Amino acid sequence: MGIHSVTNAAIHLQNAARARIGLTSIPNTKYNLRLALAMHRAGLLASVTRGGPKPPPPEAILSGDDGEEVTSANVATRRIWLGLKYWNNEPVFKTVQPVSKPKRLVTATLDDLQKITRGFKAGMVRGLTLGETLFLSTDRGVLEAREAVARKVGGLLLCRVS
Amino acid sequence: MPGCEAKTSDGDNDDDNTWHDNNSTLSNSGSSLHRLSARRRPRFANVRASDMGLMDEKQIEEFTKEKFPKYRPEELAHLGKIYSPEQMAALEAGEAAIDPRDLTVQGRLRADPYRMPYIDDFAETQPVIDKRARNKAPPDPHARFMNLDEFAQDLIDWSDKLPQGEVTGSLKRLEDFVPEAYRARPETQWPTEVREDARKKFQRYMEGEVTKQQKALNAKGSDALSDIGSGPTDADILQYILERSVMTDANRQTDSSLAPALPNKVPGVAGLYKTVIDPEDQGKDDLGVYQDVKRRTGMTVREILNLRDKQLLVRDVSNQTRLGKVRSCSVIHVVGNGDGWLGYGEAKATETQLAFRKARINALLNLRPIRRYENRTIYGSITAKVSATIVKMEARPPGFGLRVPYRIFEMCRAAGIHDLSASMPRARNPMNSIKAAYWALCNQPDPEEMAMARGKKLVDARKVYYGGAVY
Structure with a gap:
């Protein structure tokens, strides 16, 4: 499965945050949705809502569902609407750096992840510093590095966000 | 020493003898030149000086006496009235050093281009x-x-000396x-x-006076103008205004261009510019340098003086x-x-010492708290960039020390940071590195936020772990 779409989505979020945008959308794919939910769990996003080409109404954002069923007829127009967070006039989702790129995929074993989450270098991957999060794709879905360590899995490193 | 003197005098005598010998040799050779063959004799014979009487000792003496006489006693x-005794001694020594005969025989008016x-x-x-x-x-x-009375008297004295004309009264x-x-x-x-x-009579009287004065003027001529003119001229x-002294020195003229100094206590100004010394300062700031800082920061002078300060950069611009x-x-x-507060001050002045003082005072006014993790290092890692200079700082474990460039070291020491590593991967401009480091220390990430x-x-x-006893 290619990772360019998730990388693009992550970079789009960084651009949107720098433009101080409150609600933005990324293409509706399962991979994007899993990454978005992982970021939501990490507290980087305010909301994740599946909707159409138009922004969903506020109540739909609160519930996370605009009520419209995804069918084969409308699936191509579905998008994932993401609420961005700001704190003290600064975006919470400030910078993102892709780790794997379509040309070179980077994976990390559990041992590597344990080092990285403690702030030490593992292979080519720098350790996490204060406030940094690392998202990786595992067989348990897209997880944050610390979640992966808790579940004792390694995987494909997607991007680091701080 | 007598021996030495004897030797020297001997030497002098030797010299004298040699000079006389030379002289005689020269005169001999002169006479031999005179007896040249007829073929070498010039067509237009020169007249010898001795033949003209120029080398006659008597004439030389007369000329010398006439042209270069000695000073007479009255002279x-x-x-002696003009010169001091030392100057007179020098003058006499100079007179004694030059033989008037030499002036006659050797003295020439220079005609060369460098005269x-x-x-x-x-x-x-x-x-x-x-000069x-x-x-x-x-x-x-x-x-x-x-004072006022003396001034009035001086003015009267001055006006009395002027030619008196028609008094206004x-x-x-x-x-x-x-x-x-x-x-x-x-x-x-x-x-x-x-x-x-009354006005008519007054006008007639004034016209009469004017014509009377006009007639007097015509009779005496223009020279009499000063006699008739009343009071001082513009000159x-x-x-x-320009030359009369305002001091009680009877208008004495001097060569000094120094104006007299103002008195110690000028009335009306005395006491106004006294610096108020605060007894709380315990005599540490009698010049009042830190009074403004004290007022604006609330620190005492003792606290101000106890701060660690370091001059990081001096540039000539x-x-x-x-x-x-x-x-x-x-x-x-x-x-x-040294305990979490750091101030940065930048100042410029033509006087170096003034710039130092201004920079220090600016730094005192800029004092701000620096976040420290466990009061020894910074939070996380920070990167700051000013122009081409990038400063990267990373928190380090206890006992690591300050492994940082020396200007950042001084800043850390002043701020009370003990464990830190910093690097400047790109340009290491002194000024920009200080600015970037200060920005980095002031903008550390806050984990709680x-x-x-x-x-x-x-x-944390x-x-x-360890019951929090980690430091």
Whole structure:
């Protein structure tokens, strides 16, 4: 499965945050949705809502569902609407750096992840510093590095966000 | 020593003998030249000096006596009045050193291109060449500014010396043409007919006076103008304003251009510019340098003086104007209490010491808290960039020390940071590195803010394990 779409989505979020945008959308794919939910769990996003080409109404954002069923007829127009967070006039989702790129995929074993989450270098991957999060794709879905360590899995490193 | 003296005198005698020998040899050779063959004899025979009587000792003596006489006693007495005894001794030594006969025989008026442009006996000063003569007495050291009475008296003295003309009071006034009864009253209270009558008479009188003076002028000619003119001329008044002394030195003229100093206590100003010394300062700031800082920061002078301060950078800068380069000194100074407070001050002045002081005071006013993790290192890692200079700082474990460039080391020491690593991977410009480091120290990430922003609970593991006894 290619990772360019998730990388693009992550970079789009960084651009949107720098433009101080409150609600933005990324293409509706399962991979994007899993990454978005992982970021939501990490507290980087305010909301994740599946909707159409138009922004969903506020109540739909609160519930996370605009009520419209995804069918084969409308699936191509579905998008994932993401609420961005700001704190003290600064975006919470400030910078993102892709780790794997379509040309070179980077994976990390559990041992590597344990080092990285403690702030030490593992292979080519720098350790996490204060406030940094690392998202990786595992067989348990897209997880944050610390979640992966808790579940004792390694995987494909997607991007680091701080 | 006598032996030495004897030797020297012997040597002198030897020299004298040699000179005489040479002389005789020269005269001999001269005579041999005279006896040349007829073939070598010049066609136009030169006249020998001895034949003209120029080498006649008698004539030389006469000429010398006439042209270069010795000082007469009265001349010496007169010189003694002008010159000090030391100068007189030097003058006499100079006179004794030059034989007047030498002046006659050897003295020549120079005709070469490098001669002095004038022949002078230095009797007169030439303003461009010579220094100004300073013959006047020194200023009166006890002179003071005149008070009002002295000033009035001085003015009267001055005016008395001026040629006296028609005194203003001698002309009749308008009041002189009214009857006795009205003379005491002011003009406005006079009856109309009396006033008009008096004015007519006064005008006739004035016209008469003018024609009288005109006639006198014509009779005496224009030379008499000063006699008739009343009081000082404009030139006199200008001279009074510019040259009359306002001191009690009887208008003494001196060579000194120094103006007399103001008295110690100028009335009206005395006591106004006294610096108020605060007894709380315990005599540590009598010059009042830190009074403003004290007022604005609330620190005591003792606290201010106990701060750690370091001058990090001194640069010589110049402003190019059409008048040339105006040089000044630019200084960056940091101040810290060694316990989490750091101030950065930048100042520029033409005087180096003033720039130092300004920079220090700016740093004192800029004091701000620096976040420290466990009071020893920074939070996380920070990167700051100013121009091409990037400063990367990373928190380090206890006991790591300050492995940082020396300017950042001084800042850390002032701020009370003990464990830190920093690197400057790109440009290492001194000024930009200081600015970037200061920005980095002031803009550290705050984990608690981050936790709040992400809606997470934050626990510092170091404070949880080992009962928090980690430092």
